[in-house]
Amino acid sequence: MIVAMRDATETGLAIDELKIGGRTLRSRLLLGTGGFPSLAVMAETIAASGSELVTVALRRVDPASRGSLIDVLERAGVELLPNTAGCYTARDAVLTAKLAREAFSTDWIKLEVIGDEDTLMPDAPELLLAAEQLVDEGFTVLPYTTDDPVLARRLADVGCAAVMPLGSPIGSGMGIRNPYNIALIREAVDVPVVLDAGIGTASDAALAMELGCDAVMAASAISRAQDPVRMASAMRAAVEAGWLARGAGRIPRRTYATASSPDEGLPDLGPA
Amino acid sequence: MIVLNGENSDVRAGETVAAVLARLDLSPAARGVAVAVDGEVVPRAEWESFALGEHARVEVLTAMQGG
Numbered sequence: 001m002i003v004a005m006r007d008a009t010e011t012g013l014a015i016d017e018l019k020i021g022g023r024t025l026r027s028r029l030l031l032g033t034g035g036f037p038s039l040a041v042m043a044e045t046i047a048a049s050g051s052e053l054v055t056v057a058l059r060r061v062d063p064a065s066r067g068s069l070i071d072v073l074e075r076a077g078v079e080l081l082p083n084t085a086g087c088y089t090a091r092d093a094v095l096t097a098k099l100a101r102e103a104f105s106t107d108w109i110k111l112e113v114i115g116d117e118d119t120l121m122p123d124a125p126e127l128l129l130a131a132e133q134l135v136d137e138g139f140t141v142l143p144y145t146t147d148d149p150v151l152a153r154r155l156a157d158v159g160c161a162a163v164m165p166l167g168s169p170i171g172s173g174m175g176i177r178n179p180y181n182i183a184l185i186r187e188a189v190d191v192p193v194v195l196d197a198g199i200g201t202a203s204d205a206a207l208a209m210e211l212g213c214d215a216v217m218a219a220s221a222i223s224r225a226q227d228p229v230r231m232a233s234a235m236r237a238a239v240e241a242g243w244l245a246r247g248a249g250r251i252p253r254r255t256y257a258t259a260s261s262p263d264e265g266l267p268d269l270g271p272a
Numbered sequence: 273m274i275v276l277n278g279e280n281s282d283v284r285a286g287e288t289v290a291a292v293l294a295r296l297d298l299s300p301a302a303r304g305v306a307v308a309v310d311g312e313v314v315p316r317a318e319w320e321s322f323a324l325g326e327h328a329r330v331e332v333l334t335a336m337q338g339g
Contacts, residue, residue, distance in 0.1 A: 034339050035337070056335045057337070057338025059333060060334075061333065069336070073335075083338060083339050095311065102316060103304050103334065219339050
């Protein structure tokens with residue numbers, strides 16, 4: 001039986017609050033709003049996820065569909081994190097961020113500057129340029145970045161409030177292709193690390209947290225699952241499990257077995 | 273000719289941004305809406321006064337589900 005716990009953590013255990021750019025979050029799961037079959041399912045999923053921060057995109061007004069996305073998100077009690085998805089240059093991303101600030105009265109921006117249509121991988125030089133300009137303009141910048149620890153450090157150095165490295169390409173569900181780099185990014189920066197993109201299922205989210213990430217962002221993995229609400233509960237539990245495991249300190253990996261029962265005191269049972 | 277959200281429109285030069293929004297059934301108080309003209313943000317406070325020039329490219333944007 002799945003019971004979505006709205007107020008407590010999924011595990012019932014205390015999870016430290018996450019501080020990003022002056023904001024305090026109790027949930028370490030960020031949710032993308034794209035890909036849901038309906039606004040009703042999205043609302044139910046947000047509740048199950050426990051997420052307090054959700055991304056939205058900025059697009060041309062469609063007179064034919066006067067949706068109530070903003071109203072639904074307001075009723076859900078979540079904060080908006082507008083993104084610059086679809087931007088391929090620093091100039092477009094900066095302008096989109098400014099438009100998002102006008103539209104949503106928030107200076108928070110999930111900065112995406114894409115460099116390749118097939119992989120949707122970030123364009124590193126344009127990303128860094130845009131991040132620097134937006135920080136100068138007073139934005140709280142959360143950049144979607146590659147799993148390169150050097151670029152992550154440069155983004156933190158110019159004043160980004162967090163870094164959001166990809167595990168694998170957006171929407172691919174391939175999980176974390178280079179766990180080693182994600183762990184290096186954790187060492188390289190002092191700002192929160194939010195694993196973004198590539199999450200396929202709950203174990204990927206747990207791994208991200210075990211590697212030292214402070215939070216996980218999931219979109220397609222939840223919204224395009226056969227049962228988004230159930231997957232949101234799974235992701236929530238996985239993020240908490242990974243966070244707890246990270247804090248608990250895992251045993252080192254060994255090549256050979258280490259007996260967990262003592263050798264001492266073994267009986268002599270005679271010849272076989 | 274003024275281009276509104278990528279399409280030629282019958283909006284005329286001299287009309288305000290607020291007038292264009294009204295054509296889209298959007299009030300000046302509409303939440304979650306932003307406007308750019310010729311690649312520059314037009315702040316909400318200027319919607320009533322900002323008059324469009326000849327050949328202006330107007331983008332009227334709002335929240336969509338995404339990433």
